[in-house]
Amino acid sequence: MSRIVYVNGTYLPDEQATISIFDRGFLFADGVYEVTSVLDGKLIDFDGHATRLQRSLSELDMNTPVTMETLLEINRELVARNDITDGLVYLQITRGAAADRDFAFPDPDTPPTIVLFTQNKPGLADSPxxxxxxxxxxxxxxxxxxxxxxxxxxxxxxxxxxxxxxxxxxxxxxxxxxxxxxxxxxxxxxxxxxxxxxxxxxxxxxxxxxxxxxxxxxxxxxxxxxxxxxxxxxxxxxxxxxxxxxxxxxxxxxxxxxxxxxxxxxxxxxxxxxxxxxxxxxxxxx
The missing domain is CATH 3.20.10.10 (D-amino Acid Aminotransferase, subunit A, domain 2)
Incomplete structure (x- = not known):
C-alpha cells in the first residue's frame, strides 16, 4: 500500500506527489521543517513544534500557509491514513515556486509550499x-x-x-x-x-x-x-x-x-x- 502524503492541500499516494522545479526549497534550501514524534498513535510535543515552526517562518519573513489548528488536523489525518503507531511526521514549508530562478525573494503573494509525510518506526521508544x-x-x-x-x-x-x-x-x-x-x-x-x-x-x-x-x-x-x-x-x-x-x-x-x-x-x-x-x-x- 502506498504511503499517503500531503502536498499543498491534497492527500495523495507518495508516488504521485510532485512540486515545481522552481520551488525555492529545491533551488536555495529556502525553507524550514519540523519533525514530530508519534508514540501510541499520538503526537508528542506538538505545541512546541508548532510554536518553533512559527518562529522559524517569522525569522525568515516567510508566510504561514495554514493555521496551527489546521496543521494539527493534517498531522492527525496522516497518522490515521498511514496507520502509524510509532513513528515520525515530517513537515516542510518553503517560500514557494516563483516564475523563474532568482536569488531575490519572489513576490510576497507567492504561495508557500507545504509538504508533510510520515515515517513508520515500530518500537521507536525501545531503541537498542x-x-x-x-x-x-x-x-x-x-x-x-x-x-x-x-x-x-x-x-x-x-x-x-x-x-x-x-x-x-x-x-x-x-x-x-x-x-x-x-x-x-x-x-x-x-x-x-x-x-x-x-x-x-x-x-x-x-x-x-x-x-x-x-x-x-x-x-x-x-x-x-x-x-x-x-x-x-x-x-x-x-x-x-x-x-x-x-x-x-x-x-x-x-x-x-x-x-x-x-x-x-x-x-x-x-x-x-x-x-x-x-x-x-x-x-x-x-
Missing amino acids: AAKTGIKVISIEDQRWGRRDIKTVQLLYPSMGKMMAKAAGADDAWMVEDGAVTEGTSNNAYIVKGNTIITRQLSHDILHGITRAAVLRFAREAQMKVEERAFTVEEAKAADEAFVTSASSFVMPVVEMDDAPIGTGTPGPVAARLREIYLEESRKTAI
Missing part, C-alpha cells in the same frame, strides 16, 4: 542504542550562523553523519572555538558530578523542543542544570553524556573520539531522564 549508548566524533562546526532557525540547509550535518560513519562512530559533535555546539541532528549534554551541562540558547544552536522538555523535567526532579558551553576536553572527562532530539528522545553517549566517557556505558542520569521524558510526554500526547 538507548541501552548500549552511541559513539561520537568531534568535527569543526562549519554551518551558517543562524542555527536557531530550523532550516532545510542540512548538507553539512549530513556530511558530519558520514564523517562519523567513516570513523566507525554513530554521530558527530560539532565544535566551534574549542566548545561543543551540538550534534548533527540533536542537542548535546555532559554530566559532571551531579550537574547536567548543556550549551545555553543563542543563535549558535537549535532551540530543541525535546531539550526544553528534558531540562524542565530535570529541574522538576531536583537535578542541577547548568546552561553554558563546554569543551571537548570537558566532554571526554565527563561522568556521562547524552543527546536529545524528537526522534531519539534521550540517548546516552558513551565514547568521543575513541575515548570512553565515564565508564564507557550509559549512565544513570541519561537513563532516568529518558524514562521521565517518555512517561511524561506520553501523558500529554495528543
Whole structure:
C-alpha cells in the first residue's frame, strides 16, 4: 500500500506527489521543517513544534500557509491514513515556486509550499542504542550562523553523519572555538558530578523542543542544570553524556573520539531522564 502524503492541500499516494522545479526549497534550501514524534498513535510535543515552526517562518519573513489548528488536523489525518503507531511526521514549508530562478525573494503573494509525510518506526521508544549508548566524533562546526532557525540547509550535518560513519562512530559533535555546539541532528549534554551541562540558547544552536522538555523535567526532579558551553576536553572527562532530539528522545553517549566517557556505558542520569521524558510526554500526547 502506498504511503499517503500531503502536498499543498491534497492527500495523495507518495508516488504521485510532485512540486515545481522552481520551488525555492529545491533551488536555495529556502525553507524550514519540523519533525514530530508519534508514540501510541499520538503526537508528542506538538505545541512546541508548532510554536518553533512559527518562529522559524517569522525569522525568515516567510508566510504561514495554514493555521496551527489546521496543521494539527493534517498531522492527525496522516497518522490515521498511514496507520502509524510509532513513528515520525515530517513537515516542510518553503517560500514557494516563483516564475523563474532568482536569488531575490519572489513576490510576497507567492504561495508557500507545504509538504508533510510520515515515517513508520515500530518500537521507536525501545531503541537498542538507548541501552548500549552511541559513539561520537568531534568535527569543526562549519554551518551558517543562524542555527536557531530550523532550516532545510542540512548538507553539512549530513556530511558530519558520514564523517562519523567513516570513523566507525554513530554521530558527530560539532565544535566551534574549542566548545561543543551540538550534534548533527540533536542537542548535546555532559554530566559532571551531579550537574547536567548543556550549551545555553543563542543563535549558535537549535532551540530543541525535546531539550526544553528534558531540562524542565530535570529541574522538576531536583537535578542541577547548568546552561553554558563546554569543551571537548570537558566532554571526554565527563561522568556521562547524552543527546536529545524528537526522534531519539534521550540517548546516552558513551565514547568521543575513541575515548570512553565515564565508564564507557550509559549512565544513570541519561537513563532516568529518558524514562521521565517518555512517561511524561506520553501523558500529554495528543
